Amino acid sequence: MADRQYVLRFSRTERALHWIHAAAFFLLLASGLALYLPTLVAVVGRRPLVRAVHVDVAIAWVAALIAVMLFGDRHSLRRTLAELDLFDEEDRKMLRGRRFRAARFNAGQKINAALTAAFALLFAFSGSLLWLGERDTRFRFANTVLLHDGLAYFSLVLLVGHLYLAVLHPATRHSLRGMTIGTVREDWAREHHSRWPALEREAAEPS
Amino acid sequence: MPPPDPTARTYGRRTFLAVVAGGASSLVWGGSAWRAAQHALHPLARALPGNLRAIVPSEGWRIYTVADTMPSFDPARWTLTIDGLVERRQSLRYEDLLTLPAAEQVSTFHCVTGWTVTQVHWRGIRFRDLLAVARPTSQARALQFVSAERPYTDSLELKQALRHDALLAYEMDGKPLAREHGSPARVVIPEMYGYKNVKWVERIELVAHPSDGFWEKLGYDRDAWVGRSNRG
Numbered sequence: 001m002a003d004r005q006y007v008l009r010f011s012r013t014e015r016a017l018h019w020i021h022a023a024a025f026f027l028l029l030a031s032g033l034a035l036y037l038p039t040l041v042a043v044v045g046r047r048p049l050v051r052a053v054h055v056d057v058a059i060a061w062v063a064a065l066i067a068v069m070l071f072g073d074r075h076s077l078r079r080t081l082a083e084l085d086l087f088d089e090e091d092r093k094m095l096r097g098r099r100f101r102a103a104r105f106n107a108g109q110k111i112n113a114a115l116t117a118a119f120a121l122l123f124a125f126s127g128s129l130l131w132l133g134e135r136d137t138r139f140r141f142a143n144t145v146l147l148h149d150g151l152a153y154f155s156l157v158l159l160v161g162h163l164y165l166a167v168l169h170p171a172t173r174h175s176l177r178g179m180t181i182g183t184v185r186e187d188w189a190r191e192h193h194s195r196w197p198a199l200e201r202e203a204a205e206p207s
Numbered sequence: 208m209p210p211p212d213p214t215a216r217t218y219g220r221r222t223f224l225a226v227v228a229g230g231a232s233s234l235v236w237g238g239s240a241w242r243a244a245q246h247a248l249h250p251l252a253r254a255l256p257g258n259l260r261a262i263v264p265s266e267g268w269r270i271y272t273v274a275d276t277m278p279s280f281d282p283a284r285w286t287l288t289i290d291g292l293v294e295r296r297q298s299l300r301y302e303d304l305l306t307l308p309a310a311e312q313v314s315t316f317h318c319v320t321g322w323t324v325t326q327v328h329w330r331g332i333r334f335r336d337l338l339a340v341a342r343p344t345s346q347a348r349a350l351q352f353v354s355a356e357r358p359y360t361d362s363l364e365l366k367q368a369l370r371h372d373a374l375l376a377y378e379m380d381g382k383p384l385a386r387e388h389g390s391p392a393r394v395v396i397p398e399m400y401g402y403k404n405v406k407w408v409e410r411i412e413l414v415a416h417p418s419d420g421f422w423e424k425l426g427y428d429r430d431a432w433v434g435r436s437n438r439g
Binding site (some may be wrong): 036038045086091113119122125137141142145146147150 | 227233322388427
């Protein structure tokens with residue numbers, strides 16, 4: 001519809017962080033599975049090369065995230081961080097399964113963000129220990145690989161839920177537009193994020 | 208911006224910090240939790256067909272290799288050489304191995320990185336029976352295993368290899384060893400971590416002293432007793 005209004009949901013910096021993380025996650029998952037699943041190990045082989053790819057992608061992932069945080073729109077990141085951190089009464093209503101009115105993020109999205117950030121830090125921590133442990137016995141702990149593998153299982157569960165809501169679920173899949181182009185339909189935002197302060201300002205035109 | 212909500216709580220950072228703390232502390236308790244998950248998920252894994260089982264944590268095998276390509280077993284060309292400090296150098300074909308006295312056992316496989324696989328059914332030849340063919344000399348004190356996966360080697364003292372539960376396995380869980388598990392023959396010594404359980408064995412050299420293998424040159428203990436060695 002030509003007269004639809006749009007409102008900016010995610011800045012370029014936020015979108016860059018999301019897609020860097022997503023791309024790295026899929027590359028790390030693919031290379032990780034080729035290192036982890038016996039059948040794939042036999043088919044793919046070349047473990048030293050696959051492991052090098054896994055480690056190099058992980059280093060590039062961390063470096064790119066840091067670069068975006070340093071040189072991107074830090075104001076928008078701080079604002080988003082504050083929004084994700086705080087759970088108000090409406091968020092608590094959602095967690096209790098009652099009717100609620102969400103702001104830019106609902107409680108489920110906030111939890112997803114907290115878990116994703118925590119998993120990322122733990123992946124980097126355990127991956128670094130695995131790398132160091134092969135070179136120096138002081139960094140070798142019996143359960144490091146179990147932490148790394150366990151994170152992969154939990155992350156996969158989180159990813160399946162995230163993909164379902166972002167791509168398939170009729171009520172929420174429009175949000176994918178916000179993470180690709182940046183804007184979402186104002187009528188969709190009013191229905192699902194009615195307490196979002198940006199809706200009180202002038203709606204943006206499609207970009 | 209609207210005024211701050213006095214009822215708002217910082218659950219986001221609390222969730223983040225709690226998960227990070229739980230994850231980091233799992234370096235201490237993770238092994239117990241993993242084994243509990245293995246036990247709980249074992250029936251599910253058994254219900255899944257073939258290769259799908261590998262995605263369930265209860266099946267537990269991880270395949271570590273050090274070379275670019277995994278060795279392939281060609282029955283027509285493969286031989287196991289037993290040489291060094293022996294009276295009768297041997298070059299055994301695969302079918303020769305199968306004619307030697309067979310032993311079977313069910314044991315747990317432990318990796319030094321923390322994972323274990325329980326109830327593994329092995330079939331193979333006790334080293335006592337294998338070495339009887341080659342007759343080690345009185346100077347022989349250790350076995351040096353050379354893998355077809357270059358440059359992987361490792362060694363066991365003779366008395367370690369002669370333990371009641373050590374063998375050169377050619378079957379696992381009722382089937383010939385799969386390629387990723389070291390076909391056609393691998394060392395099995397359950398009391399030691401997996402890196403001593405050399406896969407794709409193609410040569411056993413009897414020597415006077417054990418020497419550092421692939422991982423031992425990178426700092427791992429030469430004696431890899433489960434629960435006692437490699438403790439930092």
